[in-house]
Amino acid sequence: MSSSRLEILNDGGLRHDARRPYELRSTSFALSTQSNAEGSSTVTQGLTTIAVSVYGPREPRSRANASHDRAVISVEVGVVPWAQGGGGGMKRTRGDKRLQEIGAAIRQTFEPVIMTHLYPRSEIAIHVQVLSADGGILPTSINATTLALISAGISLTDYVTSISIGLHLTQPLLDLSQPEESDLPSLVVASLPSSGKITLAQMETRLHVDRFQEMMDLGVEACKVLKDEMEGVVKEKTRKIVERMDVRGVAVEEQ
Amino acid sequence: MFSVSTVPPTSTQTFVDDFPSSTSHRKHQSESDAMAMDVDMDDEFGAGPSKRAIVTPGEVITSSKEYMRGHGTYVEETSVVSSVTGTIERVNKLISVKPVRSKYVPEVGDLVIGRIVEVGPQRWRVDANGRQDAVLMLSSVNLPGGVQRRKIESDALKMREFLAEGDLLVAEVQAFFGDGAMSLHTRSLKYGKLRNGQLLVVPPQLIRRLKSHFHHIPPPCGPTGVDIILGLNGYVWVSAGTTQEKREGGDGFDAEGVYSDKNDDITPEGRQAVSLISNIIKLVASEGIPLTETLIGEAYNWVQQQGHGVEAHGPLDTRDGERMLAEVAGVDISA
Amino acid sequence: MVREVDPPSIQKEFLLQALAEGKRLDGRITLEQREVNFVFGEELGCVECRLGKTAVLAQVSASIVKPRDDRPYEGFLLINSEIGPMASSVYESGRSSDDEILITRLLEKSIRRTEAIDREALCILAGEKVWQLRLTLHFLSDSGNLLDCASLAAMAALKHFRKPEVEVIGDEVIIHSPDERAPVPLAIHHTPLCLTFAYYENLPPILDPTHLESTLCSGTLTLTLNAQREICVLSKAGGTPLAASEIMGVVNVGVDRVREMVKHLEEALERDREGRVVEVR
Numbered sequence: 046m047s048s049s050r051l052e053i054l055n056d057g058g059l060r061h062d063a064r065r066p067y068e069l070r071s072t073s074f075a076l077s078t079q080s081n082a083e084g085s086s087t088v089t090q091g092l093t094t095i096a097v098s099v100y101g102p103r104e105p106r107s108r109a110n111a112s113h114d115r116a117v118i119s120v121e122v123g124v125v126p127w128a129q130g131g132g133g134g135m136k137r138t139r140g141d142k143r144l145q146e147i148g149a150a151i152r153q154t155f156e157p158v159i160m161t162h163l164y165p166r167s168e169i170a171i172h173v174q175v176l177s178a179d180g181g182i183l184p185t186s187i188n189a190t191t192l193a194l195i196s197a198g199i200s201l202t203d204y205v206t207s208i209s210i211g212l213h214l215t216q217p218l219l220d221l222s223q224p225e226e227s228d229l230p231s232l233v234v235a236s237l238p239s240s241g242k243i244t245l246a247q248m249e250t251r252l253h254v255d256r257f258q259e260m261m262d263l264g265v266e267a268c269k270v271l272k273d274e275m276e277g278v279v280k281e282k283t284r285k286i287v288e289r290m291d292v293r294g295v296a297v298e299e300q
Numbered sequence: 301m302f303s304v305s306t307v308p309p310t311s312t313q314t315f316v317d318d319f320p321s322s323t324s325h326r327k328h329q330s331e332s333d334a335m336a337m338d339v340d341m342d343d344e345f346g347a348g349p350s351k352r353a354i355v356t357p358g359e360v361i362t363s364s365k366e367y368m369r370g371h372g373t374y375v376e377e378t379s380v381v382s383s384v385t386g387t388i389e390r391v392n393k394l395i396s397v398k399p400v401r402s403k404y405v406p407e408v409g410d411l412v413i414g415r416i417v418e419v420g421p422q423r424w425r426v427d428a429n430g431r432q433d434a435v436l437m438l439s440s441v442n443l444p445g446g447v448q449r450r451k452i453e454s455d456a457l458k459m460r461e462f463l464a465e466g467d468l469l470v471a472e473v474q475a476f477f478g479d480g481a482m483s484l485h486t487r488s489l490k491y492g493k494l495r496n497g498q499l500l501v502v503p504p505q506l507i508r509r510l511k512s513h514f515h516h517i518p519p520p521c522g523p524t525g526v527d528i529i530l531g532l533n534g535y536v537w538v539s540a541g542t543t544q545e546k547r548e549g550g551d552g553f554d555a556e557g558v559y560s561d562k563n564d565d566i567t568p569e570g571r572q573a574v575s576l577i578s579n580i581i582k583l584v585a586s587e588g589i590p591l592t593e594t595l596i597g598e599a600y601n602w603v604q605q606q607g608h609g610v611e612a613h614g615p616l617d618t619r620d621g622e623r624m625l626a627e628v629a630g631v632d633i634s635a
Numbered sequence: 636m637v638r639e640v641d642p643p644s645i646q647k648e649f650l651l652q653a654l655a656e657g658k659r660l661d662g663r664i665t666l667e668q669r670e671v672n673f674v675f676g677e678e679l680g681c682v683e684c685r686l687g688k689t690a691v692l693a694q695v696s697a698s699i700v701k702p703r704d705d706r707p708y709e710g711f712l713l714i715n716s717e718i719g720p721m722a723s724s725v726y727e728s729g730r731s732s733d734d735e736i737l738i739t740r741l742l743e744k745s746i747r748r749t750e751a752i753d754r755e756a757l758c759i760l761a762g763e764k765v766w767q768l769r770l771t772l773h774f775l776s777d778s779g780n781l782l783d784c785a786s787l788a789a790m791a792a793l794k795h796f797r798k799p800e801v802e803v804i805g806d807e808v809i810i811h812s813p814d815e816r817a818p819v820p821l822a823i824h825h826t827p828l829c830l831t832f833a834y835y836e837n838l839p840p841i842l843d844p845t846h847l848e849s850t851l852c853s854g855t856l857t858l859t860l861n862a863q864r865e866i867c868v869l870s871k872a873g874g875t876p877l878a879a880s881e882i883m884g885v886v887n888v889g890v891d892r893v894r895e896m897v898k899h900l901e902e903a904l905e906r907d908r909e910g911r912v913v914e915v916r
Binding site for chain 3: 149150152153236243246254255257
Binding site: 077080083084101102103104113160164165166167195196197198199200201202203204237238239276279280283284285286287289290292 | 354356357358372374381383384385386387399400401402403427431432433479480481505506586587588589590629630631
């Protein structure tokens with residue numbers, strides 16, 4: 046709200062980081078980045094980096110939480126003190142309401158997507174760690190959680206991908222960075238790319254109803270692009286693992 | 301409708317570098333993959349291991365109604381859709397997807413290594429790397445001395461003397477409870493408490509179901525050789541070697557000592573041999589190569605043959621590790 | 636948090652069956668809200684809002700404090716909204732559950748972040764003295780949909796409240812007691828109100844779920860709208876995935892509904908104003 050000096054969109058139609066309105070930030074997806082979790086991933090979108098580890102399905106840590114017919118999902122979100130830059134200008138602790146809200150949003154997003162009935166009486170623990178923050182913590186966390194769950198081999202009905210959409214005057218912008226996020230009305234959409242259905246939509250700033258539909262449609266479209274990007278990485282990684290599994294596999298079969 | 305574009309990944313991960321970054325191209329590719337799949341169904345489908353098709357969650361495997369869904373898939377309307385990332389397996393009309401990485405899925409008869417987490421009434425709870433803790437009933441263990449009789453109250457009171465929290469044991473999956481938890485048994489002289497070695501944790505997919513999971517690498521690998529137990533749950537036990545007779549209750553088998561907490565005296569050479577084998581296993585597993593007795597044996601021989609160039613008993617350094625994998629397993633990890 | 640005992644599965648089946656026929660257990664139709672009642676307190680800025688059997692009491696008070704150094708012209712609006720065991724036995728005092736945080740955060744977002752109150756109008760003397768408003772919400776009884784009820788109560792209380800008139804002469808500030816001069820109402824930009832919809836698999840959405848309906852639903856969507864056709868907050872945190880058109884559908888329903896609610900609120904305030912002596916002779 047304060048940095049009104051920022052020019053959101055210049056005369057040439059470029060944003061402050063030289064992107065076009067519908068251009069996403071550079072992304073990198075890495076799977077199985079942590080060896081002692083069942084599944085993990087590190088996702089970078091622009092200058093936001095988030096690491097997610099998934100443990101389980103495993104015996105629930107507290108038996109009171111167990112459910113007899115499905116797995117329970119627990120999500121914990123943490124931010125490293127240096128993530129925000131500037132010597133930890135925003136201090137966030139474990140009990141922070143904002144982080145708990147993000148955690149609850151991630152849990153509720155994945156509850157219908159994970160096939161929890163396959164894992165009765167167990168627990169799936171998702172740990173999200175924000176390593177550097179430059180806008181879009183929630184969408185990047187959701188993308189990273191999808192990849193971590195995939196690398197853990199947990200059954201999902203589909204990918205869940207997420208993106209933020211802003212609105213400058215009448216021009217929607219995709220994938221907002223921190224300065225844009227604080228200046229513009231923004232919407233976060235998470236969708237299931239194959240059906241195009243929306244599982245999470247969050248908006249916190251005033252926006253006219255008529256503009257809303259356009260932004261939402263754009264977000265769903267962008268989610269599909271992200272999914273293609275992620276699927277490429279997942280397949281490439283899987284192909285390598287499958288290749289390795291066949292190393293000397295023939296020799297064993299002959300014995 | 302919209303044109304959404306992405307910046308090509310600038311990542312340092314090697315596995316994304318060689319991938320085309322144009323989205324339109326990729327989309328087309330995956331679509332044509334799916335189409336090829338439908339065609340493939342009819343003829344030779346999933347024949348050779350190298351030809352196996354890879355699917356990810358949400359991907360339609362076939363839209364034909366003829367097929368039944370197996371593990372790792374679900375049905376949406378009439379299509380069979382994958383729910384995990386892995387390779388398609390087909391048995392007649394049953395289609396399943398085998399995930400490349402997942403939690404250990406037990407089967408009756410599997411050999412597992414576990415750790416006691418709780419001593420309860422008439423039973424131990426065992427962490428065996430599964431979805432839920434496994435259960436070892438008091439009635440499913442052998443008593444010290446090998447006596448065969450009904451377990452009585454005094455045995456129940458002595459449970460913690462047999463196996464206490466934190467103890468490791470090797471056991472076999474006996475059955476499943478109604479909720480899917482596995483029930484173990486150790487009613488064989490091969491099974492029971494573990495000592496004289498160290499535990500390694502590897503992805504369970506790397507251990508195949510074989511006739512035997514007990515392996516022995518004979519001397520000169522340490523004065524008494526090295527024993528390896530490959531638990532199907534991904535737990536691997538590497539210990540100082542014993543003789544065949546001692547292991548299976550022949551001469552010199554200490555029937556009273558099966559629940560002993562004390563390690564035998566192990567010579568420094570024996571310890572070096574154990575750690576060398578452990579290092580080989582860790583290295584092979586970290587590269588995602590399935591563990592077999594022959595592979596471990598050959599890797600050990602390779603290290604021996606290197607003579608002066610390689611520290612024969614200490615940890616393998618990176619270069620030696622790369623060479624070993626290249627020459628023994630034929631895998632080039634330097635790239 | 637104490638976990639609530641799940642309702643019996645037969646009750647769930649009954650409810651879903653009724654919904655499939657377009658009926659709800661309390662006789663409403665799918666997009667009908669429960670009856671809204673306002674009870675205005677003795678003092679200005681004290682309002683109890685009842686939505687069916689759900690009740691929330693909102694109270695506004697004002698004090699004078701020093702503003703923040705970086706925002707010398709802005710007053711404060713604090714929102715206190717802890718849900719205690721009075722509302723329902725599942726809430727514990729001192730510890731907040733996920734639901735509770737969601738309610739608190741959404742209220743905060745829809746009232747504070749949408750700038751419903753003109754905070755610059757709370758300034759008395761730049762950099763020295765500003766009004767600090769404290770909005771305290773007491774959750775009296777939880778029979779489902781606490782959030783909508785709380786947002787109604789909060790906006791009603793803010794509209795009902797009047798702050799004492801102040802006079803600035805040079806550097807001196809004179810606060811006139813209500814007996815001397817009539818207190819002045821707050822400057823309110825717009826009236827954001829929350830609407831909560833509950834979803835069930837393959838069934839049309841319902842508005843204003845009761846407690847039972849919200850425990851059995853597969854996802855909720857909360858909208859905060861104002862009478863100017865603006866979406867202030869939209870929150871659909873997971874739950875059943877919806878198509879974009881379905882979301883637009885409830886947004887459009889919400890727009891009309893909020894306009895009616897604002898009208899109802901204004902009428903209630905008007906009635907109260909008629910029966911109340913605020914002016915000083």
